[in-house]
Amino acid sequence: MTLGERRATVSLAGIFGLRMLGMFLILPVFALYAKDLTTDHAMIGLALGMYGLTQAVLMIPFGMASDKIGRKPVIIFGLLLFAVGSFMAASATSIEGIILGRAIQGAGAISAAVTALLADLTREEKRTHAMAVIGSTIGLAFAVSLASGPAIYRWIGVPGMFDLTGILSLLAIPVILFVTPNPGKTAFHSDAEANPARLKDVLRNPELLRLNWGIFALHASQMAMFNVVPFALAQDGLQVAEHWKVYLPVVIVSFAFMIPVIIFGERQGKLKQSLVGSVLLMLAAQLLLAASMNFFWGVALALLLFFIAFNVLEASLPSLISKIAPPEAKGTAMGVYNTAQAIGLFTGGVAGGWLAQHVGYYAVFIFCAALMAIWVVLALAMAPPPRVKTQMFHIGAMTAADAERLAGQLAVFTGVEAVTVLHEEGTVMLKVSQTGWDEEGITHLLNRGND
Missing domain, CATH: 1.20.1250.20 (MFS general substrate transporter like domains)
Incomplete structure (x- = not known):
């Protein structure tokens, strides 16, 4: 940089x-x-x-x-x-x-x-x-x-x-x-901003919709449970100012577990397995919270499971959006994704508060578990994400005909899975294999075109 x-x-x-x-x-x-x-x-x-x-x-x-x-x-x-x-x-x-x-x-x-x-x-x-x-x-x-x-x-x-x-x-x-x-x-x-013209395509993509449900459910659960978790920690006399003694070790340990899971998923092409496993762990955390609401150490263990799963999912979902979304609609896909996240925050806060008031604290965690159960079903049905990454290059504005010609030239290189040339933005967006793509040859071709 x-x-x-x-x-x-x-x-x-x-x-x-x-x-x-x-x-x-x-x-x-x-x-x-x-x-x-x-x-x-x-x-x-x-x-x-x-x-x-x-x-x-x-x-x-x-x-x-x-x-x-x-x-x-x-x-x-x-x-x-x-x-x-x-x-x-x-x-x-x-x-x-x-x-x-x-x-x-x-x-x-x-x-x-x-x-x-x-x-x-x-x-x-x-x-x-x-x-x-x-x-x-x-x-x-x-x-x-x-x-x-x-x-x-x-x-x-x-x-x-x-x-x-x-x-x-x-x-x-x-x-x-x-x-x-x-x-x-x-x-x-196109890679960073929402384009209304691409919105219909993004909303019709079932794989992206699964991920949008995921980020909605993840943050709805997060906001719902914090209507109740502070009371669960305080019930045995732990003052609110001392709650950091629970959160700090839980966060540190969860990050230690998160890193190898993400590395395994990315390097071994096991992103779907990592996703499904993390959602199941989140489901288990919610059920444990519902069952151990009056048991301090049960709540602490459930929080550890929650944050391990939360950190893995929070880091993995944007990567999956990038792999699955059409390159020219990546910004639009992320815009919808971020909106789903914000709606989840609102929905979780409101639903969690209403359930805590009118049904009981345990109902908040059952609600969160139901969201996770739906996500498990959706995640199990998802297609394994392609083992690709996005590479972008600036080439300068060109005509539509030149862009089409360049796309054909790029498509033949080793490791290139998809090519998008946005001639008005002067950008080439490639989806390439995570290893073994011909970076040198592609760079040489693009540099020759810019000369």
Whole structure:
């Protein structure tokens, strides 16, 4: 990567991490805090999930708006919205006020605009690596949130945590203005942005729909269970500020288990087996939570199983989207995927809160187990994902006829599984075998064409 690409990647990854921190930092403590504001657990669940609803509604429109009025103005506007929502939630004295603040937080739905800006600032050949850095940052932010949330709660409480995320959002604005490079030009990138013309194809692809259900179910379960898990940990006298003593070792051990599973799946071509196994593990975790709700060590073990499965699935699903989606619709597929994730956050928060209030805590975990059981059935029926990876190259604009000719030339190289030449964007997108593809020959051909 060039210096400019590194600056863009690190600064934008930080902003992605901030959004996740703002959403997840309160997760391990909010339900216990909110019980002093309301006796209606359904309202607590709505407050947890409301962020996801406005995010789902506005994510893709914000990305499309950034094509027209510029990436940085949209991102700055979203950060301001996020900060306003954070400060409103911090100052709220009622659960309704927090719900409104969370809705405004989610309305700062800048993820699509940030991804588009990263695409503007990175070469096609380096973009996959840059996106992987952002994905890693999101996972790290979630882990840090769970491990540090209870300790931060001891120092500043939930209102202080909301204030902290608002301040961090405001501090991100000068980073966008003065650290993140300005794009030389704003262009549409099929690999990073949603294209309405491709939406129908993505929604009709059964393999992508299975993955969209997966990310929906995963985050619905995550948000639903945190309506109840804090109470399960507190029932034996463990103060909320001490819950980090459970979350920290669970997160560390889960990451240690996650890495070999992902390596096995990728290198051995066993991604389907890894996926199905992880969903089954998630199902087992939910059933164990339902059965051991009143047993501290049973809850702790179930949380360990949950986070092992969660980390594997959270890392694997975007990779599967990339392998399965048509290259020219990858950005659209990821847009639908991210929207399904946000809808899952909202649905899980609302359903978990309602079930906890009207049925019982155990029903929340049965609900999560049902989501996982459906996913198991869908995952077992999925076709084994191809052992391919995406490679992109910039070639400059060309005519449709030249693009068709180049696609034919590229298709004959060893290891090339699919070729897409986007002549208007000046981009070649290849799906190639994970090993053994003729990188040298392809690079030589493309460089000769650019001379």
